[in-house]
Amino acid sequence: MLLTVGAAACGSSNGSGSSGGNTTGVTDTTIKIGVAVSDLDGLRAAGIALAPALTTQNLSKRVTSYFDAWNAAGGINGRKVEGIVLTWDPVKPATGQKVCDDATINNELFAFINANGLGAKYIECIVAAGVPSFFGDVAPQSAHDTGWLTSTKAPVETNAAAGIKAAIDSGRISKSAVVGILSGNGPEHIAATATAKAALEANGNKVTVAQVNTLQGDPGIQNTESAAAVNTFKAANVTDVVVALQFTASGGFWDNVVGNKWNFSILDVASSMCSAYGGKSLKASAVGSVCFTSDGDSTTSDGKLRPETDFEKQCRATYDALVVNDFVGAKSYAGVPSGETRTLPDGMKVSSDYPPNECMFADVIKKGLEKAGKNLTRESFMKAVRGLGDLPYALGSDGKGSQTPGKSYLALYVHADKLTAAPTGTAKNANGTYNNCPVDIQCWVPVDSKWYSIS
Known part of the structure; x- marks a missing residue:
């Protein structure tokens, strides 16, 4: 009903x-x-x-x-x-x-x-x-x-702490790194930034924070402010940037980072940060960035399509039955953005991945x-x-x-994902993927097979 x-x-x-x-x-x-x-x-x-x-x-x-x-x-x-x-x-x-x-x-x-x-x-x-x-x-x-x-x-503080710990433990952020944090001023941004800053400083890193006013609601102003963060980080001589700001507000930043040899790490602490949709929506200059997230991927670190679990197969079957009349017979397929139908370079017609x-x-x-x-x-x-x-x-x-009692979120693990380019028309490789993406769309690909316990 x-x-x-x-x-x-x-x-x-x-x-x-x-x-x-x-x-x-x-x-x-x-x-x-x-x-x-x-x-x-x-x-x-x-x-x-x-x-x-x-x-x-x-x-x-x-x-x-x-x-x-x-x-x-x-x-x-x-x-x-x-x-x-x-x-x-x-x-x-x-x-x-x-x-x-x-x-x-x-x-x-x-x-x-x-x-x-x-x-x-x-x-x-x-x-x-x-x-x-x-x-x-x-x-x-x-x-x-x-x-x-x-x-x-997990809560943003837990997610931020787990992401920074994974970045440090994996060698992504070294003790000598000078780190800039790009963030917003929503409650999730403020909480995540405080946690990340404290963890980085405990690691011996010097930290500079650039904050965008995400509460005022104008994406144009938000992107102008995120663009200004580039000069803030240049002045601080940063070597690494931790992005804790959703793609709808960070576009100005990514438009202006070209030419700076910074290492980018993305924390999953705001809406759709490291989801397939978020990855597809980031600017091309973000390619190579690494996100630490509970979100998974449809491919493996060696570029093969990941076999789905029984539960995932059930989720997909339920969704396909629901939308059978919405996509002119094209079934859902891993990595296809929400609501879309797509013809892959090999001629296969596919539609929106299951939610x-x-x-x-x-x-x-x-x-x-x-x-x-x-x-x-x-x-x-x-x-x-x-x-x-x-x-x-x-x-x-x-x-x-x-x-379990006292645990208010479902996830147990986070891992590292790398934003990977797969422009429309990218040819399918021998593994059946498109530059390791499930379809010819910019995507997240696991850095390796390791998952880090959130606890």
């Missing part, structure tokens, strides 16, 4: 049940879960070119289709799940506040899902109101400390609801989720995730 939220609806209550737990969004027959997606239809109406199959409805059904399948099978513990779609304008980040208002005030929701893209500031707003939330990007520790957040990746976060969250939420039983409250649900133990992880973390 699917509902879409536009203007503000009715107010909410605290939903306290007779057992003392919070039953907001739960009745004897239904469970209401919010699903937040970018308003891509609004972008298209504003004249921004997008792939035809990349629509607001298609984004939301990547989650709500799981609810439909559960409901068709009789629901969960006698209840049907209703998906309430919430939207924000991705070119106006401040509209994320409307998502928080819709999730916490204007609707009575039991839980909330955003597979990716919403600013960490608004995730903090939602979990601060006590709404169990599932987020496919990174958020600061303060959001995790509420006890209501479950993310795919891993939605598949993982559906798995966790269903198992959590089942385990929580019929006397469902927000508290019993979160206790059930935290007690799930070992879990599969799609397209990342070496295929392994977990939920």
Whole structure:
């Protein structure tokens, strides 16, 4: 079942049940879960070119289709799940506040899902109101400390520390390196930068930070500010640059770094930093940069297509069945950007890769609801989720995730990825890949087969 939220609806209550737990969004027959997606239809109406199959409805059904399948099978513990779609304008980040208002005030929701893209500031707003939330990007520790957040990746502080440690342990950043950090001023940026700076200084590195105002929401201004960071780093005589800023704001920086012989390391501490989409979207001057991330890849370090796990095969099959009419018969294929169809140089027609976060969250939420039983409250649900133990992880973390008491994220591992060029038309090599990328699109390729434990 699917509902879409536009203007503000009715107010909410605290939903306290007779057992003392919070039953907001739960009745004897239904469970209401919010699903937040970018308003891509609004972008298209504003004249921004997008792939035809990349629509607001298609984004939301990547989650709500799981609810439909559960409901068709009789629901969960006698209840049907209703998906309430919430939207924000991705070119106006401040509209994320409307998502928080819709999730916490204007609707009575039991839980909330955003597979990716919403600013960490608004995730903090939602979990601060006590709404169990599932987020496919990174958020600061303060959001995790509420006890209501479950993310795919570790908190930004943990991710930053793990990334810097991996960069140092692998020899990527030496003790003699003079390091610049390019960052933003969102809560995720500030937390990650403080952690990275402290770790680098403990390693003996001199550090200079250049901060972009990412909260003001104008990509043009953000890119002008990130371009200015180049001169800041030149003045500091840096040898290495750690990028902790999403690609939508770092373009100006990458446009102006050509000719500087700096080593680039990217930390997975903001939206889509090291995802396939993020890699494809970075400027060509970023090629050769190394990202430390829980995100996985569709190829191996020796340039072969990586065999999928059973869980990943299941995620792909579910997605292909969902979008069978959206891509004129072309099945999903590793590395194809969201919403696109593509004809590879060998003539093979392929379409948008499956979305891993939605598949993982559906798995966790269903198992959590089942385990929580019929006397469902927000508290019993979160206790059930935290007690799930070992879990599969799609397209990342070496295929392994977990939920245990006190652990509010799914990933267990990070690794090093190198941004690799594969311009359109790149010929397929003997391994069946395109300069080690799964398709002829700029991509991340594992540096080696090593995964580093986040802990």
